[in-house]
Amino acid sequence: MLDKFERKIITITGIITMLFIFSILYAKTSRRIDLPECLPYNKIYEEPKVIKLDTNLYQVHAVAQMWQFQPAQIYIPVGSTVDFYLTSKDVVHGFNIFEKNVNMMAVYGGVNKTTVKFDEPGVYKITCHEYCGIGHHNMQAEVIVNNPSAK
Numbered sequence: 710m711l712d713k714f715e716r717k718i719i720t721i722t723g724i725i726t727m728l729f730i731f732s733i734l735y736a737k738t739s740r741r742i743d744l745p746e747c748l749p750y751n752k753i754y755e756e757p758k759v760i761k762l763d764t765n766l767y768q769v770h771a772v773a774q775m776w777q778f779q780p781a782q783i784y785i786p787v788g789s790t791v792d793f794y795l796t797s798k799d800v801v802h803g804f805n806i807f808e809k810n811v812n813m814m815a816v817y818g819g820v821n822k823t824t825v826k827f828d829e830p831g832v833y834k835i836t837c838h839e840y841c842g843i844g845h846h847n848m849q850a851e852v853i854v855n856n857p858s859a860k
């Protein structure tokens with residue numbers, strides 16, 4: 710037989726869990742925020758790369774290490790969709806693109822992935838937002854989205 714306080718706690722926990730699941734689904738569907746996913750680890754992600762898959766479709770293998778991101782500059786045309794695959798070669802780093810709601814962690818031995826669409830030309834700063842040592846505040850890279858009509 711459950712105590713009435715136990716029942717209360719179980720109900721409240723249930724409601725909070727539902728709210729949590731609801732907010733994730735809300736972010737994914739309504740706000741169209743791509744949720745980072747964890748992928749099986751593979752050594753190929755340790756090599757920084759920008760791969761063009763198709764017109765306006767890119768794959769970036771981003772590698773964080775004290776105290777830089779590689780590639781440090783990523784050039785893509787306006788309207789591109791980019792799949793970022795992120796890993797670290799040493800400690801835990803952050804990977805934040807403020808204007809795009811991107812907030813990931815770069816973890817040694819792990820790969821995180823997110824997809825971002827760049828509809829507006831400009832320079833988008835990637836910053837490390839996880840304290841990682843003495844050079845943390847200088848750790849950044851940029852996505853340079855150019856406007857082909859400007860050429």
Ligand code: CUA
Pocket residue numbers: 773776801802803837838839840841842844845846848
């Ligand atoms: Cu890397 Cu802070």
